[in-house]
Amino acid sequence: MPFSHSVRGISYTFADLKTVLAKASPLRSGDQLAGVAAQSAEERVAAQLCLADLPLTIFLQEPLIPYEKDEVTRLILDTHKAEAFAPIRSLTVGEFRDFLLSDLTTSSTLTQLSPGLTPEMVAAVSKLMRIQDLISVSSKCQVTTRFRNTIGLPGRLSTRLQPNHPSDDYRGIAASLIDGLLYGSGDAVIGINPATDHVQTVGKLLEMIDTVRQRFEIPTQSCVLSHVTTTLRLIELGAPVDLVFQSIGGTEALNSSFGINLSLLQEAKEAALSLNRGTVGNQLMYFETGQGAALSANAHHGLDLQTCEARAYAVARAFDPLLVNTVVGFIGPEYLYDGKQIIRAGLEDICCGKLLGLPMGIDICYTNHAEADQDDMDNMLTLMGVAGATFIMGVPGADDIMLHYQSTSFHDALYLRKVLGMRPSPEFESWLLNMGIMDEQFRSLASESRQRLLQLIPRS
Incomplete structure (x- = not known):
């Protein structure tokens, strides 16, 4: 009509x-x-x-x-x-x-x-x-979720600690992991993008994070962002899987290009729930989205970028996720040309996702060939904090050396929490205080804590 x-x-x-x-x-x-x-x-x-x-x-x-x-x-x-x-x-x-x-x-x-x-x-x-x-x-919009801690409470801002490494080197990942923990990052998830999706590699990374988590009794969850079929295989093998990750989209054709469908996601959720690894809740699905993915896969059916993106949130909502985030500027300027377009798209995503009842976070990011810079990201970071984004990324130096894009650093999260008077999740905050990593005013005591955590780095 x-x-x-x-x-x-x-x-x-x-x-x-x-x-x-x-x-x-x-x-x-x-x-x-x-x-x-x-x-x-x-x-x-x-x-x-x-x-x-x-x-x-x-x-x-x-x-x-x-x-x-x-x-x-x-x-x-x-x-x-x-x-x-x-x-x-x-x-x-x-x-x-x-x-x-x-x-x-x-x-x-x-x-x-x-x-x-x-x-x-x-x-x-x-x-x-x-x-x-x-x-x-x-x-x-207030959306609260739980697995090993409570995410999304008013006055709280969580972070994903993202210790990626271009060759999945355990020492490099462990060094970034320690760095992030010392700056109060990681309460949303300790999440690694693996350089390869091999079952053996992903399994070893999961075991490494879980060893660190258990040794220091860290109230958070781990995730290696492998394809859902890899995660299913690891569950069968008895790996310590906390969260099930998958990139999703707003059309059946796009999800097919990702090698998934709704029934496969349901199978993975049920498999992970059977492990019963949550302590304060059982929300364990983690989804990533991004405007432009459907167009990139020629799976948009003539819909605009943002409407396709919002439809992806219906997929996420069906599985009661712990975390959802839009990777807003990752695809490149062909889809979001400059800082202005990236900022607008990110705010649309957070608003639409939260209206649909999702725990929406955001990867505040851009590629190096976009008409954007770190000043744009600082602006966006501040706007996202005011808008109530559930979580942001914590990447060493804001530069992801494996995925080759610019994001937000551990220091960026400290800045945002300080200027807006926000804290990490309550369970994680208590752990930071007990470990002497932060004081009651949430000031970093990283130098005093560093030696105790250096033992985490594998020696081989």
């Missing part, structure tokens, strides 16, 4: 609902590459005005990808909670924006509403928001 709206006396017509969504998106290079972006600022405004007048119910009536052709669409529609949606059922997209920004709409309200929202609804409303709107709404 076509839609239309006039701007300055010129009428713009949009062929269908996905065209309205795409044309209403703030400018980004990936949508231009896909040929779905608005051709002018006037056309974008016309699409946004058109979108604002559409009823939220249209997203339940007109699937963007046919129900019979896409299992993500089936998941979205089959799991929609009509009773949770009922309070806003009569609203348009524009009225929904006003509802979200109202002082009368509280964190409790949004928690109750979340099961009634679809990814398309939250993607649509985010396209009508300015930066401060995205931050205001995101900061209202």
Whole structure:
């Protein structure tokens, strides 16, 4: 069904609902590459005005990808909670924006509403928001998860300690691991991107992290970010698997390109739950996403980057994850051209994910051929803290020498916690105090603690 709206006396017509969504998106290079972006600022405004007048119910009536052709669409529609949606059922997209920004709409309200929202609804409303709107709404959403510690409580900011190494060298990984722990990093997860996905290599890395965790009784969880099939094999072999990781997307075709489907993810979740390794909870799935992945795999069905991304959050939500993060600037400038586009996309992702009830973190990052620099990342880091991102990355020196991109450092997390008065997860904070790594004012005592932790580095 076509839609239309006039701007300055010129009428713009949009062929269908996905065209309205795409044309209403703030400018980004990936949508231009896909040929779905608005051709002018006037056309974008016309699409946004058109979108604002559409009823939220249209997203339940007109699937963007046919129900019979896409299992993500089936998941979205089959799991929609009509009773949770009922309070806003009569609203348009524009009225929904006003509802979200109202002082009368509280964190409790949004928690109750979340099961009634679809990814398309939250993607649509985010396209009508300015930066401060995205931050205001995101900061209202409270999502708490648990495995060995409690993540996402108000006033808390967690970090993933990311000690990657280009050759999976155990000494290099251990050195980065110690460095991160000494700066209070790692309460979200100690998570390694392996250079290879070999079962033996991944298993040894898991054993190394688990040995460190047990020796020092660290209240956190470990993960080697291997393919879910590798993780399943390691569970069969008795490896110390805490979290099940997988990159996911918002279309069945994209997930197929990753070598996964919903049933495989469910199998992996059940296998990991059978190990019963959590202590304060059993949320153990860890998902990564990123705008542009569907376009890169030619699996976007004509959808814009951000709408595809939001649909990935429906996949994540179905598995009650401990952690979800968008790797926002990792793919490159072909998809998000510069710092401005990266920052906007990251805030959209955090806002949409949290509205859908997810524990959303972010890898604040860029590739070296993007029109971005560390000043952009400092700006984004601060905005993400204000927006209530659940966790960020902790990478030695903010430079990932294995994945070859720029991210955030252990010091960046200390900065953000200090200026915003935030702390790590309560269990991890108690451990830092007991180990003498931090004092009561959360000041680093790293030099005094270093010698005790140096014994962690393998000697061979």
